[in-house]
Structures are given as structure tokens and as C-alpha cells.
Amino acid sequence: MSEYLKLKTHIDSIRSQQLDELETKVDLGSNFYAKAFVPDTRYIFVNVGFGFHLQMSLDEADEFIDRKVKHMEKLAET
Numbered sequence: 300m301s302e303y304l305k306l307k308t309h310i311d312s313i314r315s316q317q318l319d320e321l322e323t324k325v326d327l328g329s330n331f332y333a334k335a336f337v338p339d340t341r342y343i344f345v346n347v348g349f350g351f352h353l354q355m356s357l358d359e360a361d362e363f364i365d366r367k368v369k370h371m372e373k374l375a376e377t
Contacts, residue, residue, distance in 0.1 A: 300368055300371045300372075302346075303364045303367055303368055303371075304364075304368065306345070306360070306364060307361065307364045310343070310357050310360055310361055310364075313340050313357065314357065318340050319339070319340060320336070320337060320338050320339065320340060321336070321337040321340050322334065322335070322336055322337075323335050323336075323337065340357075341356060341357065342354050342355065342356055342357075343355060343357065343360055345360050345363060345364075347363070
């Protein structure tokens with residue numbers, strides 16, 4: 300769940316800073332990172348589970364994250 304909340308924070312940052320492009324680092328595993336360049340921040344890829352990633356607009360990603368976190372919180376309560 301923390302990864303989704305972290306992504307939501309990054310989306311908010313992209314919006315507040317009005318970034319059109321972005322330089323970042325991507326975690327390749329075992330704390331090994333590679334530089335990445337995002338030429339168009341209108342769309343991002345979101346891990347939707349089972350190893351699948353979907354391209355979403357920032358609004359779609361926000362909505363997906365809200366639903367996913369709500370679902371995970373509900374599961375944690377039971």
C-alpha cells in the first residue's frame with residue numbers, strides 16, 4: 300500500500316510543479332537504480348497487480364490508487 304501512496308505523492312508533485320517532463324531514478328531491484336527520462340508526464344504506467352502495468356493519465360492513476368488503497372484497507376480490517 301505504501302508504494303501506491305508514494306505514487307500518489309509523486310503525481311501530486313508533478314501537478315503542483317507543472318512538470319511537462321521528468322528525470323528520475325527507477326528501482327531495478329535490490330536497491331539498484333537506473334536513471335530514467337520521462338518526456339511526457341501526462342501519462343504514467345501503474346502496476347495493477349500480477350506483473351501487469353497499464354498506461355494511465357494522472358487523473359486515471361489517482362482514481363485507481365484511491366480505489367486500490369480503499370480495497371486494501373478493507374481487506375486489512377477483516
